[in-house]
Amino acid sequence: MIQIANPIYDSVFKYMMQNNKVCMILLSALLNRDIVEVELKNNELIRADLKKFAVLRLDFLAKIKNPDGTFEMVSIELQKAEKSTEIVRFRRYLAKLYDSEAYEVKNIQRVNRKKKVVEIKQEIPIHIVAIYILGHPLDDVTEPVVYYSPQAKNALGEPVEKAALNPFFRYLSHDSVVVQIPYLRKNARSKVEEFLEIFDQSNVMPNDAHYLLLDDNIENKPEGYNAVVRQLVSAASDKETKTNMMFEDEFAEDLENWTELEEIVEEQKEKLAEQKEQLSLKDKQLSQQNAQLSAFAKTLFAMGLSRKDISEKINISLEQLNKLLD
Numbered sequence: 664m665i666q667i668a669n670p671i672y673d674s675v676f677k678y679m680m681q682n683n684k685v686c687m688i689l690l691s692a693l694l695n696r697d698i699v700e701v702e703l704k705n706n707e708l709i710r711a712d713l714k715k716f717a718v719l720r721l722d723f724l725a726k727i728k729n730p731d732g733t734f735e736m737v738s739i740e741l742q743k744a745e746k747s748t749e750i751v752r753f754r755r756y757l758a759k760l761y762d763s764e765a766y767e768v769k770n771i772q773r774v775n776r777k778k779k780v781v782e783i784k785q786e787i788p789i790h791i792v793a794i795y796i797l798g799h800p801l802d803d804v805t806e807p808v809v810y811y812s813p814q815a816k817n818a819l820g821e822p823v824e825k826a827a828l829n830p831f832f833r834y835l836s837h838d839s840v841v842v843q844i845p846y847l848r849k850n851a852r853s854k855v856e857e858f859l860e861i862f863d864q865s866n867v868m869p870n871d872a873h874y875l876l877l878d879d880n881i882e883n884k885p886e887g888y889n890a891v892v893r894q895l896v897s898a899a900s901d902k903e904t905k906t907n908m909m910f911e912d913e914f915a916e917d918l919e920n921w922t923e924l925e926e927i928v929e930e931q932k933e934k935l936a937e938q939k940e941q942l943s944l945k946d947k948q949l950s951q952q953n954a955q956l957s958a959f960a961k962t963l964f965a966m967g968l969s970r971k972d973i974s975e976k977i978n979i980s981l982e983q984l985n986k987l988l989d
Contacts, residue, residue, distance in 0.1 A: 665877045668904060696737075722741075739792050813836045873905070
């Protein structure tokens with residue numbers, strides 16, 4: 664068996680992706696595209712406070728070789744979250760990418776007013792691909808890997824295939840890849856699922872979730888799989904990565920404690936609200952009873968009964984009776 668660091672930890676995942684070769688291999692597998700160059704533009708771990716779940720966000724600029732031999736620049740937004748998080752937060756990070764200067768300069772041929780073909784430089788937006796690696800399952804979707812791309816249709820609902828290549832449609836939309844770690848299978852059905860076996864939490868070492876045990880029979884694995892595994896083997900012995908994994912455990916424990924505390928506080932709030940409502944109801948009932956008793960005492964007093972006789976008849980003190988009559 665091969666022992667690797669568990670890439671579900673953000674520190675391990677970042678260690679793995681900082682190797683440019685491994686990064687290209689893994690992103691190529693996830694996108695099912697041939698990435699020949701990749702540059703990490705930004706990496707940040709969003710962990711503002713205990714009330715917010717941690718989201719690892721990596722931005723890449725990738726050069727992709729198409730089957731026809733042409734090349735294309737693609738902006739890749741990778742977000743990784745172990746716990747359930749808000750969709751709005753994912754959208755906010757993606758909006759940052761749309762708002763960034765993600766352009767490439769191309770030479771475009773145009774016909775000028777003199778009807779001559781001239782070549783000009785023009786900024787072209789870079790197509791965006793969003794990758795979400797989730798440590799939690801989504802409701803009703805049990806596939807470990809889901810590819811989602813906008814589909815162009817005409818007014819009759821028929822597909823418009825050429826729209827996918829048209830710059831107007833392509834640069835104003837993005838593709839998404841969603842990986843659900845809890846649904847990864849032992850028997851991979853595709854190349855990308857074979858690569859994602861490195862995330863399979865059923866391989867966690869007993870009594871130590873920092874490490875996974877993989878089958879050392881990797882001869883039939885896809886090209887590049889060995890390089891990814893070697894990087895994770897290296898992460899398993901890296902002192903800084905080990906320390907960071909412990910910090911992540913502490914944060915997760917604090918987060919769990921905070922969540923439990925919030926649940927207890929909410930339960931106490933609900934109980935206090937119920938008690939307040941019950942007290943309010945009792946006060947209302949008591950007020951009604953006092954009103955009825957006051958009306959009855961006034962009726963008896965009007966009939967000529969003395970205050971002493973009335974207090975004895977309705978079983979209250981003279982002091983209480985005086986308050987009802989006055």
